[in-house]
Amino acid sequence: MNTLLTQTHNGIRDDLALISNWITPGARVLDLGCGDGNLLAHLQRTKDITGYGLEIDADNVIACIEAGVNVLQLDLDAGLDQFEDNSFDFVVMSSALQEVQRPDELIDEMVRIGHDSIVTFPNFGHWRPRMSLGLRGLMPVSRALPNRWYDTPNIHLCTVRDFEGLCESKQVDIVRRHVVNHAHRSNIGMRTFPNLLGEIALYQLRRHTGI
Amino acid sequence: MADRHTHSVGLVEPITLHVGEPMALDCGKTLSQFDLVYETYGTLNAARSNAILICHALSGNHHAAGYHNETDAKPGWWDKCIGPGKMIDTNRFFVVSLANLGGYNGSTGPHSLHPETGRYYGPDFPVLTCGDWVRSQDILRDALDIDQWAAVVGGSLGGMQVMQWSIDYPDRLAHAIVIAAAPKLSAQNIAFNEIARQAIVTDPEFHGGRYYEHDVVPRRGLMLARMLGHITYLSDEAMRAKFGRDLRAGRINYGFDVEFQVESYLRYQGQSFVDRFDANTYLLMTKALDYFDPAYATGGDLAAAFAPVTARFLVVSFSSDWRFSPARSREIVDALVDAGKQVSYAEVTSDLGHDDFLLTLPHYVNSLRGYLGRVADEAGT
Numbered sequence: 001m002n003t004l005l006t007q008t009h010n011g012i013r014d015d016l017a018l019i020s021n022w023i024t025p026g027a028r029v030l031d032l033g034c035g036d037g038n039l040l041a042h043l044q045r046t047k048d049i050t051g052y053g054l055e056i057d058a059d060n061v062i063a064c065i066e067a068g069v070n071v072l073q074l075d076l077d078a079g080l081d082q083f084e085d086n087s088f089d090f091v092v093m094s095s096a097l098q099e100v101q102r103p104d105e106l107i108d109e110m111v112r113i114g115h116d117s118i119v120t121f122p123n124f125g126h127w128r129p130r131m132s133l134g135l136r137g138l139m140p141v142s143r144a145l146p147n148r149w150y151d152t153p154n155i156h157l158c159t160v161r162d163f164e165g166l167c168e169s170k171q172v173d174i175v176r177r178h179v180v181n182h183a184h185r186s187n188i189g190m191r192t193f194p195n196l197l198g199e200i201a202l203y204q205l206r207r208h209t210g211i
Numbered sequence: 212m213a214d215r216h217t218h219s220v221g222l223v224e225p226i227t228l229h230v231g232e233p234m235a236l237d238c239g240k241t242l243s244q245f246d247l248v249y250e251t252y253g254t255l256n257a258a259r260s261n262a263i264l265i266c267h268a269l270s271g272n273h274h275a276a277g278y279h280n281e282t283d284a285k286p287g288w289w290d291k292c293i294g295p296g297k298m299i300d301t302n303r304f305f306v307v308s309l310a311n312l313g314g315y316n317g318s319t320g321p322h323s324l325h326p327e328t329g330r331y332y333g334p335d336f337p338v339l340t341c342g343d344w345v346r347s348q349d350i351l352r353d354a355l356d357i358d359q360w361a362a363v364v365g366g367s368l369g370g371m372q373v374m375q376w377s378i379d380y381p382d383r384l385a386h387a388i389v390i391a392a393a394p395k396l397s398a399q400n401i402a403f404n405e406i407a408r409q410a411i412v413t414d415p416e417f418h419g420g421r422y423y424e425h426d427v428v429p430r431r432g433l434m435l436a437r438m439l440g441h442i443t444y445l446s447d448e449a450m451r452a453k454f455g456r457d458l459r460a461g462r463i464n465y466g467f468d469v470e471f472q473v474e475s476y477l478r479y480q481g482q483s484f485v486d487r488f489d490a491n492t493y494l495l496m497t498k499a500l501d502y503f504d505p506a507y508a509t510g511g512d513l514a515a516a517f518a519p520v521t522a523r524f525l526v527v528s529f530s531s532d533w534r535f536s537p538a539r540s541r542e543i544v545d546a547l548v549d550a551g552k553q554v555s556y557a558e559v560t561s562d563l564g565h566d567d568f569l570l571t572l573p574h575y576v577n578s579l580r581g582y583l584g585r586v587a588d589e590a591g592t
Contacts, residue, residue, distance in 0.1 A: 028551075052548065058574045061557050065525070066581035072544060072556040082545040 014184035027089035033096030037069030077101045098154040111207035125159030125195040143182040144199040160195040171208040178202040220252040220277035240337040245319035249309035253301035261592040265308040266365030266372035275308035303587040313495040321491035334420025341375040362386035366568035387522040391568040393539035395504035404497040407436035434481035446531035446564035513546035523553035529561040
């Protein structure tokens, strides 16, 4: 998972605080790529949720166990077949979409398993990456995208428009969208031109009900 | 030898609990009376809330940690993981380790005398299940005046008993730690067990299980059984790394004596096992493994079998374990998730194989240490 996202004084990353606002109390939550279990620990404390984190890194798994978070050491790229349809209230994936082998298949799985899904990713359509590539001819390095092209875990970067196009083609409903800068603040500009001014995008998704 | 006293529970003594009440067994028979032999390490706190039960695997017994005598060459079978400051920390927990019924040199088993006939039980000792073992372990819990185990912990066949505990006595354990186990044996697992059993029962010195009365031991059969078992406890890579194709004499002799180092190793393992284990016990233990299948009663639905569970689970597997591979542990995890139970799962990258659960890979130790640290906090110890 990216470490680009800053730590705040209340002990939870800003992007996780944003996600947390969207989770209903008492929900059953599956957190894909849960890292050290920060979000789930926070949700357990503040929203009385139950659930599990999925994580591949051994040190992170130990950190989750130490934090009292249920963690399953599984590889997201190996698929999520074992989880039943509609078995979680929320399936969350924070800053991991761009790191998996097949983001499209994972979105399918998320909306299958969860009543709602929450996805966050760095927006490659932000003006800074565009400038870097368009004017300087260099792969962008920024606070939201701190790695260089050769050492980045991000193999499937996308823009807000790319992502929404994928959701549309899959008939996945976008329940809400929130676009913020690297400090996780939003303003009217970002709301008007999300793909140009938003650095990090948060989406709440739901499988299309066909009505 | 200083190590014995600084990083070990030190000298320990087995204790015998005599149970005078009959216990009904899954096979329909009854044990009219029996002994349970156990050891304890660490101190039970005033609230009696810090007790951990260790369930042993096929060849284990009550002697899990420490030494019986100053001159013992080896400590208990899980000494690397149980002791002051170790993975299962005796500074915080009161650890109880018993020998299962049917065992050798411990609790009542085939080598014990039948109370009515005065003869060795031998082949008349009833075939046992994990359910029977857990029932007898619960008698020990009661005798120790422990209301609830802080955790029940076991590897391999021991892990199966942990699952059985969580289903049969949900209120009697707060945490279940299942290491390198499976929800039931595969056909391949049973096949290995059957070959081991055939090696024993076809040994001319087996005498239908009454070899004690003939004052002999089916050495060759038990040795073969252990040699076969040992192959399944180690990964192909581990054997390659440990022995390769190294020759004992440095050259090929074109004969059938021991030539390759791996042959020498297996023969040594087999022979030393014969001196400390009993053939009838081996038969019983492998049968208990074969029969274990908690989902049998729920039509194959393991999640339904886990419905009564209230304990929180930690499940651990080892990547190089092919006897009970990570996929088998994931079956347990998936069923617990489906049943809505609390579970964490660590898949430890390892080289050795099934036997890794006896050792101290850092990811393994730190996962358990982290988990048990919280168990200890809860237990107020």
